[in-house]
Amino acid sequence: MPGPIQSLSRAAAIMRLLAGGERRLGLSEVATALDLAKGTAHGILRTLQQEGFVEQDPESGKYQLGAELLRLGQSYLDVHELRARALVWADDLARAAGETVYLGVLHQQGVLIVHHVFRPDDTRQVLEVGSMQPLHSTALGKVLVAYDPVARGELGDGPYESYTVRTLTEAVDVDAECALIRERGWADAVEETWDGVASIGALIQDRRRNPVGAVCISGPVERVCEDGFVKPSLVASVRSAARAISRDLGAGRF
Amino acid sequence: MPGPIQSLSRAAAIMRLLAGGERRLGLSEVATALDLAKGTAHGILRTLQQEGFVEQDPESGKYQLGAELLRLGQSYLDVHELRARALVWADDLARAAGETVYLGVLHQQGVLIVHHVFRPDDTRQVLEVGSMQPLHSTALGKVLVAYDPVARGELGDGPYESYTVRTLTEAVDVDAECALIRERGWADAVEETWDGVASIGALIQDRRRNPVGAVCISGPVERVCEDGFVKPSLVASVRSAARAISRDLGAGRF
């Protein structure tokens, strides 16, 4: 039976739609957005609601995502082997570098953050686990594009969205940068997504040397860079953390 | 068309099954566990995989939950009105009390943690957003049971699971405690779930005075209690935070 189950694909589309829009959506909005009959959309929504994937505001009748998704998302993290192995190394890296640490994996056309260690100083910070970052303008993303053909495929041929004046928006530029990344073994992104923010990332491999994710540190340009380049000492810290995690996953010695 | 969509309910059951078991599950295991034909289970799993809700380990062929669930779970938090309003108040409460703060909502037969502020001292702590706590043995849970008939219904008639010697396992005891909670307006749980841990919780209401969640502080008995009772000053802090959040939700003055 090759071919997806129609009702399931539609349910997934509805949930993605609800995740996208900031506010709650009404039945009719959902139905027209996905070009479904109202009755059909209602049946799917009712089932999703029953299962806890969707909730309905009792007074307005509008729908939003449900709590079960949060619970299952947490379960995903619990089973995630890469994340489990990386926890302690990410902690050490954050302490050694004095900066925020992110751990990301390829998901669709972006990098999904699966772990986030706050910068050791205790300024207010928001947990970003579960959020996505672009592939073409972040250290995490470029590492994955450089080493994972699937990620390069997802990236497409551009032009890519521009976030700052330093964002690479053309495929040729990104590919050239990726060649450099492969050559030296690490990636950086200085003010390519957010002004004032620089990051340094390196690849994580599994036991068969397949790329499975990336780790990076991220912080203000003033602290991460020196004379216009990222500090070599930070690069070394990130690379050694990436190696340690890969070794933990069984990738063997380097 | 009253009646859930069969394939959707089955898909939900599969995801819950995958979330429950610690390890990855094979196709046959899934099929027999849910009493489905292998072909049917495979069709559902393939669709779920295509949508990113499930991932398959390429070498073993076994299935586990997928990254899309994490992303959607995060989106759930983003839209969550209670959580959004409570963020700043929870922060203040943690600072004022010097203890960990949890924000929870009723979900199925437990309390789902939707926000978690670390204790201000910087000992290592694990984020518990997305995890569940029992209804009958935590401050959050008992608050909800006391004020929300739905929560009381989910609790059932017991006997309930016992975690420590102080856990209330009989429905009559819990109901008596809930009457007390309603009378004085707050709940506590001293070593009822974890030895050495005490917590104090209070109700959060929406604009129509419906119970929508609860907030609590949690910490070591030695700091939270005094002479065998929870410290009145902490109770006051928790209650005023709960009132502030409720007011933010439009519940009006008290």
Next chain:
DNA sequence: GCATGACGGTCGACATTGTCGAACGATGGC
């Protein structure tokens, strides 16, 4: 090394099941 069993995956026939579009009652805005 060969037979065996269990595994994930595929196929095609069947009828169950989800889909559609119209119709209903409730709600809110002009």
Next chain:
DNA sequence: GCCATCGTTCGACAATGTCGACCGTCATGC
């Protein structure tokens, strides 16, 4: 007070998902 729009229900139809047998592959163990 009317009209438009909302979420929801209903029944008929056939498209759709389900079932059980079958295939190739891998690991196991005589």
